[in-house]
Amino acid sequence: MKIKIVLLLIAALSAFSMLQTRKISGVVTNENGIPLADVMVMVEKTLPHTKTDSLGRYEIQVPAYAASLTFVIPGYTSKKVTLGTSNVVNITFATGKTDLTDVLTKSRYPKHKVTGIVANMEMSTATFAVPAQRHQPLETENYNPVNENGFQIASQTPVTAFSVDVDRASYSNTRRFLNSGQMPPVDAVRIEEMINYFDYEYVGPSGAHPIAVSTEMTESPWNPGLKLLHIGLQAKHIPMKELPASNLVFLIDVSGSMSDQNKLPLLKQAFKLLVDQLRPQDKVSIVVYAGAAGEILKPTSGSEKMTIKEALDGLEAGGSTAGGEGIELAYKLAKDNFLKNGNNRVILATDGDFNVGVSSEAALQRLIEEKRKEGIFLSIMGFGMGNYKDSHIETLADKGNGNYAYIDNIQEARKEFIQEFGGTLFTVAKDVKIQIEFNPRHVKAYRLIGYENRALKNEEFHDDKKDAGEMGSGHTVTALYEIVPAGSESHYLAKNDPLKYQKTDASEIGKTDEMLTLKIRYKKPDSEVSTLFDLPVKNASKPFASCSENLRFASAVAEFGLLLRNSEFKGKADYKDVLARAKTALGKDEEGYRAEFIQLVKTAEALDGRKEVVRRD
Incomplete structure (x- = not known):
């Protein structure tokens, strides 16, 4: 009898222990350290499961007997982790393909539940379009079309002009697509924004102007026989303690479209990082x-x-x-509290989905153009996916004396509001324009890479009423031109008849070693009158291996952009060449942005079904 009682007690204790649970928590990131949302976390052979939040965090109650956890998300190789004594389990995903149905079936989920779970997970990670066969409402993201610059014949069109661009939204938005297992839409890839996402170590200004210019030329890595001209601008850096007081208005979209975790909840966290940087002399309205x-x-x-x-x-x-109504109110509040000689700025946070009142791009553009005359700058922070309206936001940023960033995770918010606080919020030069006159004696044709939406007519370079880009404290701007040298041939050049009344023979042009003259026009933040300075550039090229890290890395990013766009000018561009070149130009990379770029290139190569076609070109 005693033996039976003992056996019953053991059985009872065993059953009790089977009912006991413990809480496991942690953070899930990808190879680049970026948190992954909507990762499914489950215990094998049991139904309870959870998902990670927008910061990659999760908590799950697991039975005491559970030996492992399985982590699953589309676009990545699933992870099965053995549980030890620790209640904290952090996971890093590697890009790869996973059959979700197979994983769930092996985990012994009921078959009638597997289909629904798979559909929900795939829906939660869709970022551009939901296929019609799922019978879900079509979600779209709007982007302004980008028609790539073609080659211009220097003897016929020797002068080119454009507005500088310090926006970086295209890069972080492209990163969001790639990290979710999708190639970005072609028009989401603006190559100049991808290049300018990164900092470069250019020589700073030492004279009267707040901007310094550097140039360098070498062979084009992807178009043999062509040259690559690298132009770098460095804005004056102002120490934090010397920055003027700020009058900031946070203009925050709280419409229904902002309810997702990667919109308003992430926005709140991001703006709190900015608040931590404020000084007593700074003021904020919301x-x-x-x-x-x-x-x-x-x-x-x-x-x-x-x-x-x-x-x-x-x-x-x-x-x-x-x-539109929110913009009106925000600018009124900024004007009512205007600080003379201060930093007066509206910071708009939205997914760009305006649908009441002033909502057309043309009307919003006119509204912003009128408001910028009041001396109030504009910064725009884009959030979200699915119905993201990049086209609206880009229009506002371009016309509002401002800059534009896309916040896809808390690390990007930290970059914008902590690491680059001065450059994001404090302008040292506004309406910055670049004009270049090429010498046909040395240049047969040229092409500006990117900046399609920043092109200026030559007369607009001299027009102080024409809006252009702003440069903040410590900001850098990088531009790349591909050049067909005089006397060379290129299949990119269409046949042109020589001009009858113009000098087109290089021998008739002054025999100078100047390849071009570069002109910069800018305004001080509180002025409406521009200042002009110029810089002659000699026809001097160096071997690629001897070029600066600045040029080598910028060229890698540009080539990556050409591949993402499947550009007609990509020549022999190849992901492996991009990787090899970027790895030699990592520099200090204290925050790991360049290392992250390398991982994104690997992800794109794995996703891009065109890569074999590219290699055969």
């Missing part, structure tokens, strides 16, 4: 807009950080999007 616009925080000193953060915490999403 305006929100949905069906209507309203002020929820009056001008508040940067010393009252908790008050500002509590106002952010109280934001909730709901309603339609009266973007």
